[in-house]
Each structure stands twice: as structure tokens, then as C-alpha cells.
Amino acid sequence: MNTSQSLVYLIALPLAGAALLLLGGRRTDKWGHLLATALSASSFGVGLYQLSQMLGRSTEARPVSQKLFEWINVGTFNVDAGLLLDQLSICFVLLITGVGTLIHVYSISYMSHDHDRRRFFAFLNLFIAAMLLLVLGDSYLSLYVGWEGVGLASYLLIGFWNQKPAYATASKKAFVMNRVGDMGLSFAIMIAFATMGTVSFAGVAEQVENTSEAALTGMGIMLLIAAAGKSAQFPLQAWLGDAMAGPTPVSALIHAATMVTAGVYLITRSNFVFDAAPTAQLLVVIVGAITLMFGALIGTAKDDIKKALAASTMSQIGYMILAAGLGPVGYAFAIMHLLTHGFFKAGMFLGAGSVMHGMNDEVNMRKYGALRKFMPITFATFGLGYLAILGVPPFAGFYSKDMIIETAFNAGGVKGIILGSVTLLGAGITAFYMTRVMILTFTGTKRWDEDAHPHESPWLMWLPMAVLAIGSVTSGFLLSRGDALVNWLHPLFEHHEEHEHHLLEPIVVSGLALTMVAIGVAIAFVKYSRQEVANIAPENVSVFTKIARQDLMQDRFNEAVFMRPGQALTTTLGATDEAVIDGTVRGVGQLAMSSGSALRGLQNGFVRSYAALILVGAVALIAAIWVVVQ
Amino acid sequence: MSFTAPVLSYSLLSPMLILLGGALIGVLVEAFVSKALRPAVQLTLTLGTLLLAVMQLWRIRGQQSLTAAVGTIVFDGPAFLLQASILIIAIISVFLIADTEHFAALPAALPGSEEERQAVQSGNQITEVYPLTLFAVAGMVMFPVANDLITLFVALEMLSLPLYLMAGLSRRRRLASQEAALKYFLLGAFSSAFFLFGAAYLYGYSASITFAGIREAIVGGGGNDVLLLIGIAFLSIGLLFKVGAVPFHSWSPDVYQGAPTPVTAFMAAATKIAAFGAMLRIYYTVFANAQWSWTPVLSGIAIVTMLLGSLVAIAQRDVKRMLAYSSIAHAGFLLSGVIALNKAGLDATIFYLFAYGVATVGAFAVVTLVRDSAGEVTDLNRWKGLGKRSPFAATSFALFLLAFAGIPLTSGFIGKFSIFSAAYESGAKGVVIAGVLSSAIAAFFYIRVIVLMFFTDATEDGTSVEIPSILTQASVVIAAVVTVALGVYPAPLLDFITNLAIFIR
DSSP states (O other): OEEOTTHHHHHHHHHHHHHHHHHHGGGGTTTHHHHHHHHHHHHHHHHHHHHHHHHTSOGGGOOEEEEEEEEEEETTEEEEEEEEEOHHHHHHHHHHHHHHHHHHHHHHHHTTTOTTHHHHHHHHHHHHHHHHHHHHBSBHHHHHHHHHHHHHHHHHHHTTTTTSHHHHHHHHHHHHHHHHHHHHHHHHHHHHHHHHSOOBHHHHHHHGGGSOHHHHHHHHHHHHHHHHHHTTOTTSOTHHHHGGGSOHHHHHIIIIISGGGHHHHHHHHTHHHHHTOHHHHHHHHHHHHHHHHHHHHHHHHOOBHHHHHHHHHHHHHHHHHHHHHTTHHHHHHHHHHHHHHHHHHHHHHHHHHHHHHHTTTOOBGGGOOOTTTTOHHHHHHHHHHHHHHHTOTTSHHHHHHHHHHHHHHTTOHHHHHHHHHHHHHHHHHHHHHHHHHHHHHHSSOOOOOTTOOOOOOOHHHHHHHHHHHHHHHHHHHHHHGGGHHHHHHGGGSOOOOSOOOOSSOHHHHHHHHHHHHHHHHHHHIIIIISSOOOSSOOSSOOHHHHHHHTGGGHHHHHIIIIIHHHHHHHHHHHHHIIIIIIHHHHHHHHHHHHHHHHHHTTSSSOHHHHHHHHHHHHHHHHHHHHHHHO | OOOOOOOBOHHHHHHHHHHHHHHHHHHHHHHHSOTTTHHHHHHHHHHHHHHHHHHHHHHTTTOOBSOTBTTSBOBOHHHHHHHHHHHHHHHHHHHHHTOGGGBOSOTTSOTTOHHHHHHHHTTOOOOTHHHHHHHHHHHHHHGGGBOBHHHHHHHHHHHHHHHHHHHTOBSSSHHHHHHHHHHHHHHHHHHHHHHHHHHHHHHHHHSOOBHHHHHHHHHHOOSOHHHHHHHHHHHHHHHHHHHTOTTSOTHHHHHHHHSOHHHHHHIIIIIHHHHHHHHHHIIIIISGGGHHHHHHHHHHHHHHHHHHHHHHHHTOOBHHHHHHHHHHHHHHHHHHHHHHOSHHHHHHHHHHHHHHHHHHHHHHHHHHHEEETTEEOOBGGGGTTHHHHOHHHHHHHHHHHHHHHTOTTSHHHHHHHHHHHHHHHTTOHHHHHHHHHHHHHHHHHHHHHHHHHHHSOOOTTOOEEOOOOHHHHHHHHHHHHHHHHHHHOOHHHHHHHHHHOOOOO
8 A cells, every 4th residue: 555644634733723822822812713724624635635646547556555563462462543634534635634634714703702712722622633533544443543532522612602502412412422422433443453363454354254254243242333323323422412512613513514424434434334334324224214213303393593403414414324334335325415414404504503603693584584684695605505505406415315215225125215205204304394484484474583684794704615516506516527436436345236126217316315305495485484373482383393302202311221320320339439448448548557557656756666666577488588498 | 919900890889989989078068168158068969979879770770791890799789770770869859968958057956955046047058967968978878889888888877877866957947857857867777787687606617708608608508507597687687677677667767766867758758778788699599498497477567667657647637657667567568578589579679669769758758848837747636627628739649658568550550569579480389469458557557647637627727838949849840750651651661660770799
């Protein structure tokens, strides 16, 4: 494999930015945000350079690696800290640094009134560095470091305004739920080490055929748990809605475009494990299908614009996970949807931030309305993102989502029909709730609070939105033209070239999907455009709406199943700790103190006693030697 | 009668010669340089001498010789490593010693006398401590390279005598300091007597004072074993006294507390390296074949030392006494590396000595910073809430305590892990169990201090924390960086030690 000495700069640049800004303190307040943006942009530049290099090489020679240092060398266990840039990771690198840089730019203006803007940019840079390490690591262990790094950055950024207790709680919730997933990842690494003796991607891929299916299934399930935690998939999805407490650029970057897609990366990166463990692969599909419905249903009932978008993110990642679970045919489509989603969802989040910016940080859509005239650019960019997520041709989502629906139908048998129906239905519901967001926010009557004076955001904010909107329009077409992305990623995945039978012709799938979308849009129009929208959420709603408003009871479920028993367990443990362990320690302490007072007789400060002690010791030593020798 | 001039390899002896030369120049400086210039001149001279010695030592690394000074000095890998460790520790310690605030204005004056008052008022500063330090360092670097019993004894006295004096130089609580010095001297003399007595027995056993001669006698067998056993026992007493192993430890809490803190730092860290260095050489080369006689006894001493050090430390209410007991416990941990008597044990002990020495200097450096109007505050109760008043002092102290406790990502963890695994490999399971147990006990009181500093509110008579001088700050920062670096990425140093640490005989 080729080596490249410049991979490390991808990570080092933003990392240096984070270090400088955090250690430099207030001194860097004036220019810290510019430095952070510049470093993120230069990392993007390095990424583009790498891409151009990669395009210039033949297919087999495209992956490049860089060994950084010998990390762990214990007995037979050797891990080198190394980086690997191949066709898959370059997609992520460009997405992370590209969208990341745009969001840096946006934040310069968005956070300009925050006196802690420097710290915010330091965390953003830290996130970029950690996320790049996650996708560039050449072993599960390096990935794990990045994995924890993005978890930390996410925690710090969700709780960025931690002076509000609710926000601090939200960040804690995200952190704790992520820990559950992290446990999965560490178990997966342990299984890999125990059964294969290696933790590098290449090593594991090589060893797969010599490993029992049981071990691979276990590893796959653990990887799935890890992915579920990071990507807010069922049953570890509950944190994402609360994570919206963070500043909106954070929601756009971390909780829409990049970090939450790490689970998809993990599963596609581990394709060799899942391809050899059908049970785990089936579970992946099931989790994806459940989450895609789950998120879509929550999305229909949310009045908070960011939470509605968060639910949508959850649902869209469900699509990706589902596609990744469909095996070699699905990986490329999962990545394609991930990339297009990165554009349109980040764009919409930035749009939501722009709306909030103009509306005194109001997030309740029932207090918006008729903003189209006041924020034309935001309306236009958000609208393009909307068309993209709906999957209207020729916008980006059409290409990526249709592929997933089609692949789901082609999975064969009952499975194919169920999955296909779920993805179709999901597309319809997506159309419904996204239309609802559009109508409530941009059309209809003004339902503003009295002191609201909506205005278009400054150019530093709308420029990134515009760039992302261009991506929302074109990325799908560009990535699927001549199967560009599929062919690009092809060498990484074992592709069975046999042509499966098509349950439905592509054109039929597209037609069905568009019909579902049209139905969803129509229902939303009837429900929200024809009738007056109350600016306070109505109380007399169906039980389903109530449940959906409460995020389908996810918090109650967690409370009943994990928190309460967990609390009981910790109380018991605490009591045991208090009585048994602390008791023992205190007992030992007591013993020590009482023996201390006994010994104080010896440690009395008189030299003669000390000398006597030495003499006694000497005699004892001689005696002991004598005994031993005898 | 004709004399032949001895053949000396000056390059191998040069670190010691440089130190002694520097010390002698220091004495001349005391005599001929004006008072006002002396502190600066002495500090420069001392640091310069130490740096020169380090550089010279670096140049001769990897060389081996049994005949550097007609057989009295041996130079090999472990010698280089131990001497380098001592010199590095000495440099960081001199940073602390440079703060003359710690030393009596006129040590010869009676405490509380008119003469003393005048000396304080005139701003008198003593600078004799610098040449004393250099003499002590010279003795210390000679101790682990001595190749016969006479040289070993000369080195022992050369390192001890200056330390006795230095312990009595404290500016505050002068009576306690002088008492400590006297105790240290008397007990040191007592243990030296044992040491000499042991040397005499060994000569009686082997008819030789060279290490090679004694080893050959042991390997050959046939001598009077009683003489050998008493010799080993008494010689061990002298060495165990220096490292502060139970039951020869009783001086250390009193002396650690009474001595000026920079001297305590230097003594605690560097003396341990020197004494354990000598022990390693003697037990690994000279007495290796009489292993059956001393390992069980030394194991017993190690176990008692670890447990007693850790247990009694819990009851301490004074920071310096607590650190003294902690150093006793660490002497026990280090003994398990001596007992291991294998290559891994040798490597681990050398690594542990360096890591522990650096952390110790750092910890005492922080102690020098916590003061009130009457000087250093060592009462633990008054360290409450230190984390709020001085995050720098409290955080770095917490780091050193974590290193002492052997928490991962600090040098202490790597040290403990490698030393215990070496002992386990050699079959000394009891020692390892006692070691792990007392580590757990020790963690209790280390972490209690951390809780005290960070999670307890300060009492009324809060102590102030001195703004550290650049040199003190440097010693804390260096110690902290080394402690973390060796915890996170110890491989290069471990490899370096493994490659070099081979005794020649």
C-alpha cells in the first residue's frame, strides 16, 4: 500500500487549533474564531489534495496509509497507531472538513454575541480532529480513540450553554447513552482481540474466514450496539432530541451531518464482519427499519423546529443503517444517502438557526408563520433542502433514497416486501412532517410573539446555507451519474456480481415513492394550510399524537427499564460500599490509627529508642537468617 | 621500594571528578567571593557542574570497564543509568535549593539568639549548601559504581556527611531541624558501624574486600558460612537504613519533617537511587549465589516495610511526615525488585527509581509553595480547599500523589506494574500480594489528600500559596511532564533501560 506523510496534517491542523484556543485563553479571543475556521479550511484543502492524488492512481493503488508510531507492544499484541485513507474514508474526510468549514463560517456570525465564542470554536476544532481520527484510524483501537473524542466534543458542545441546567442535563444524557454504545465498541474490540488476535481493519478482514460464526455474530452485535449509541438508533435513540440544546451550528454539524453518521461508517467499515455474520446483519436491518419509522413518527408531532429536524435525522440515519444491513449491495447506497443527507440536513439546520436568529431564539414553530417574505434566502435554501429530503427529482434525496427503497424491495422474499413497504411508508411520513415544518414556518399567518422582528441573516450565515443548498440540489445527481460513487467504493466491498431478480422495476419504485410523497404532502397541506394553526399546541389530540409528542415514550421506557433498576442497583451498591468496603477501609484506618498510637510509643522522638529499634531489628535479622538457613 | 602510578581511565571517572572539582571550587568561592555575589555564583557553578557531569556521562554511555580505577570502580550500563538518574534529580533539586528562603541565615548561631536576629536582619544568606550538595551528589554517584567494600564505605560516608549537615539548615523551626540533623547523624553513624562490621565479616569469610573476590568465595563455597551470613546481614542493615526500610526506618519521618524541604526532596529522591543502586549491584552480582540465605529475609522486610509504611501514613496529619511514610512504603515496593533477582527486576527497579525520584522532588517542590506568614504550612488540615486557591499547586500535587498511588497514565503505574510483574515472575508471590494490598491502602490516603484539596472547603485561617519562583515552577513542571510522559509513553525509556542495564562482573 502506498504511504503518504501528509495524512496526519488532516488531524493535526484542527487539533492544533483546539489546543491553541484552549490553552491560549482570553488572549486568542480576538482572532481565535478566524484561526479555527482557517485551520478547518486548510484541513479541507489537504483532503482535496489527497483526493486529487487518489484520482490520479489506479484503483488498486488508491488507499494510502501512514504509520505514526508504535502504540502498544505487549507480548504478541502489537498495535501501530496508523492512518488509512481509502475510497470510503475520503468521502467522510471531505464531508467532515467541507461541511465543517461551512459551519465554522456560519458560526462566526451566529455566535458573534456570545462572549465565549473562542471556546466554542476550540470545541468545534476538537470535534473535527476527533471525527477525522475516527474515520482515518486504521484499526478499531484508533477508531475508538476518535469515537470517544467525538463523544467528548459532542458532550462539551451540547452543554455549551451549561449555565442552563436543562442543557447541562441534556449533555449528560447524551454522554451516558453514548457510553452504552461505547461499551459495545469496546466489547467488539475485545472479541476481535480474543478470537483473532488483531484489531486492525486489515487484520480482522483477513482473519474473518478463520473465525467461528458465533464470535463474528457477537462482534457484529456489539458493533451494532456501538453504532446505535452514536447514531441515535433504536433502542439508544433518546438522546438526540435533547442534544438540540446545543447551539444550532452544533446540531447541524455534529447531530445531523457527521458524528451521528459514525455508526453507518462503523458498519460499512466492518462489512467483512457483517457479511460473514448473517444474524448480526439481519439485526442491523431490523434496527434501521424500526428507527426509520420511530423517527418519522416522532417528527410528525414535534412543534420545536430543531426537534422535528432531529427526529428526521434519526429517521434518515435509519435508512442508512437499513441499507448498510442489506449487505454488499447496500453499503454504497448507505454512504450515498449519508453524503446527500449531510448536505440537505445541515443546510436545513442552518436554516432553522437562521430563523431562530431572526425570531429571538424562538424554536416553537407554532409561533412562526409567514416568514417567507422576511427571510427569502433562508426560505429558498431551506426549501431546496426540503425538496431534497422528500426525494423529489432531480434533487439529491431522490437518487439516494430511491436506491435504498429499491434495494430494500430487492432483498427478496417476505423480508424484501416488509422492508420495501417500511421504507416507502417512511418516505410518505417524511413528506408529511417536512411539509408541516415548511408550512408552519414559512407560510400561513403570522403567529409571532409581540417583540419578534424577523429579518434575513447576515451574509456570513446565508453563504454557507447557499453552498449547502447547491449541494442539496446537485450532489445526488453527481454521485449517481454513471454509478460514480458505487464504482468508486466498489473495490472495498465484496460484490457478488450475480444479478438478483428485481421484484419491482426501478421506475415502478420511483413512481410508488413519489406517490407516497405526494400523499404525505397533500395530507400536510389539508391539515395545516387550510386550517388556522393554533399558536399553542392543542391539548385534545388523539392518544397517538400524545405518545408521539412524548417521543414514543422513549424516556419513560428508559426510566422504567434502565434508570429505576439502575438506581436501585447503585443504591444497593452504595450501601454495600458504605458498609462493607468503606467499613473495611475505615476499619483498616482505625486499626492503623490504633496501631499508630501503639507505634507512636516507638516513634517517640528519642534517638536512643530509635537506636534500640535498629539493634532489635539487627538481632531479628540475624535470627531470621539463622532460621532460614537451618 | 618503588611505586607504580595507578592506571586510571579518566574519561570514565570524569563525572565524579567534575562533581568533586566543582564542589572544591565552591568551597573556594565561599572563601574568596564577596557575599553579595555568592548566591548567583554558587548557583551557576553548581548547575554548571551538574550539567557538565551529565554531558560527560552521556558521552561515555554504553562503555564498560572493571578497571576504571584499579578495580575500585566499575562502569557499566546500570552504572550509567543510576548516575544519570541521580544527576537529573540533583539538577531539579538544586532548582528548589536555590530558594534561599528555606535556609537559616546563620546556621551556627543559637536558635533565637541575638546573633541570629542580626544575621536575619542583615539579609545574610548561606550558600554553603551548594558545595555540600555537590559533595553529596559525588558520593551518591560513586555509591552504585563502587567495586569493593572500602570504596563503597567511602562513598556511603561521602554522601551521608553533607546530608547530615544540610538537614540542620532550616530557617524555620530551627530546633526541630537541628534535632533532625543530630538524630540522622547519630543513627547514621550507628548503621555505618553495622555496615563496617559486616564488611569485616565478609573479609573474614573471603579474605578479600573486592566484590569479585567475595563472589568467587561464595561461588567456590567451602568458607565459614556463619561469617558470610553475619556479613550479609550487617552490610544489609547499613544499606536498608539508607533506604528507610522497616525496622531501620525510624529516622526518616523525623528527618523528613525537620530538614528544609528542598533538602528533604533531594535526600528522599537521590539517596534512594544511590542506595538502591548499590543494593542492586551487591545483591545481583556479589551475593547472587547466596540467594538462599537472603531472599526470604529480604522478602519479609519488604512486606513489613510496604504494609507499615502504607498503614502508618494513613494516621499522619503532616504532609511531610505523610510523604516520609509513603517513601518508606515505596522502599518496600523497590525491595521487591531487588528480591526478583532477574533481568526484568533490574530494569523495573531502575525505571521505578527514576520515576519515583522525579515525582518525589515534584511533590516536595509543591510543599515548599504552600506557606503562611510563619513559613511552610505542612499541617494537612490547612491544605483544605487548596484546589480553589491555587489550581497549579493542587493539581500538580494531585498528579504526584496519583503517581505515588500507581494510577494508570502516570509513571507510578508503569513502575509498579513492571516491578511487581518481575517479582511475580521470580516466584515471590507473597511479596506481590502484600505489595498490591498495601498499594490499595496507600491509594486511600493519597486520594484522601486529593479530596481534601479539591472537595473540602477551606477553613478560616487559609494558607496563602506563594507565587512560585521560576526555578521552583520549572522543577514542578519538569517533574509533572516527566511523570505524565513516562505514564503515557514509557516504551522508549523502558527499551533504553532494557538495552543498557546489564551488570558486568
